[in-house]
Amino acid sequence: MDTQRARAVLTDLKSALDWQEDFYRDLHAHPELSHQESRTASLVADRLRESGYEVHEQVGGTGVVGVLANGDGPAVLLRADMDALPVKEATELPYASTATADDGTPVMHACGHDVHVTCLLGAAQLMASATEQWKGTLIALFQPAEEVGDGASGMVDDGLFSLIPRPRVALAQHVVPMRAGEVATQSGPTLAAADSMRITVHGRGAHGSMPQSAVDPVVLAAMIVVRLQTVVAREVAPGEPAVLTVGSIRAGTKSNIIPDRAEIQLNVRTYSEQTRSAVIDAVERITIAECQASKSPREPEFEMFERLPVTDNDPATTDSVAGTFADFFGDRAGSLGQWAASEDFSNLATEFDIPYTYWGIGGIDPEEFDRASKAGRVAQDIPANHSATFAPVIQPTLTTGTQALVVAALTWL
Structure with a gap:
């Protein structure tokens, strides 16, 4: 990919996405459990329409799909998950969740899906505002119920294939306990x-x-x-x-x-x-x-x-994204390694019989991470996903995640 095109798309990132940080805080304060993501889905659909996407709602329950056709070229699918977890938040953030489910269960975005949604909406807007820089079709897919493992297959079973062109490739990312500002890829079996x-x-x-x-x-x-x-x-x-x-x-x-x-x-x-x-x-x-x-x-x-299923990243697809990340992010691009966490994202790609790759973005304050790393206490001092104290720093996490999605999509578009 020509990184000059990516930089052109991302030129006005901060001014164009001046809504992004407040949007993230709002999502974090209003999490919804699997299959209950109605408020989140409504906000997502509204944002996609404002950016000019053809929007399909209630796919597989609360799933939302935005399609932006921009001339001849391949279709690229970018996916974000929307659901939260039954966890009582203990971060003491000013925008911490106090939400509860109907049965009184506390709810928290303890896995960073609010980051994923916010970054993909930002990437979708930027791509729609710079259509002179690319050709093809961008598919922004917002999936429910990742945490219970049936959201992706639910969207497929509900007719996803009839709503979108067959993608050339499927791409997704996850915020992880790494230094914020970093991105990391891994070829082959990556998630268990x-x-x-x-x-x-x-x-x-x-x-x-x-x-x-x-x-x-x-x-x-x-x-x-x-x-x-x-x-x-x-x-x-x-x-x-x-x-x-x-x-x-x-x-x-x-x-x-x-x-x-x-x-x-x-x-x-x-x-x-x-x-x-x-x-x-x-x-x-x-x-x-x-x-x-x-x-x-x-x-x-x-x-x-x-x-x-195993998240088994396609080697050729991963190599392409890793090369693009290296060109764009420089020494902030690295290796993810294998993680024992699990995902259902690959069900979208395998049902289409298309290649996919799934990468990580850091969400931990770099100074905090470096202190813990120097002391050999990353596992003890850095909150992991699903922890009641998991709290990605807003920046540069949102900027990096938005950039990564744009850069990855432009590898094919």
Whole structure:
């Protein structure tokens, strides 16, 4: 890409986007949970119309798609996610969220999706204001329900393909705990596949004073949890990334009652289908064996939910974006590495059978990050995504994220 074109599009970024910082603060103060992003979607649709886009609303529930056709050329899809998390904010920012869901659950933009929305709206406006610098079709897609893993497929199932031309490439970004102002790419498997599993094991209930009359599902569940710790340590090859986390055990109602069942919830993160299958098979094998060892009266029950694919960045597409970033950002462009987080963005691209890449932008105050890095305390001192204290600095985060989307899109347009 000719970086001169990108600089021409971005010339008036600060003056043209004088609304952007206040818009971000407003989004952050008014987060909405997955599938409930109605206010956010309305604001997005209004902004896209003001910029001259053909706008499609309520795609897959609350999804919004803006299409800007500008002559012959490829179509490029840029995606941002819109939903927030059930987290009580603890940032003490003047624009901190005090929002709650209908059931009283606190809600916070603890993963930076408010950054993503604001940056994509800015990029969409700048591209619409500089159509003499590019040809083709720009698709700005605002996706609901990333946090529960079904927003992308929901938009596809609701007829997304009939609303937009087939993109040449799909592009997306995520704010991460790096120095604000930096961008980072990664070729190949970048974000992990995620598989959540709910396991119900059965026992035989009894009075706590008569354990000989019971099959104790609490002890059974505890043995399963301990044994599951060996799966990654002893069944996955060294150097092959995998994570198995038991996040919940529920059993019983009273200290002197042995219950008749226990529920275990766990999450598996892997980067290849072979490892994914092997770990899930091991979980089921160990659970069944422990149930047999405990004389469980019934077979265990397994339920898979919230399943997300590997984000496997196309090498050629990633190389193109990385080269463009290096030209534009200089030494602020680097390598992202593999992250054990998960995403459903790739479902948009795989359904279209098109290449994609997904990169990171930094959101942490550079001085704060450097202090933590120098002390070897990044993990301890820098709030991570999904933390109640996760708070990207507004600048240069918004400017960098907006620039990255424009520069990446112009690699093809």
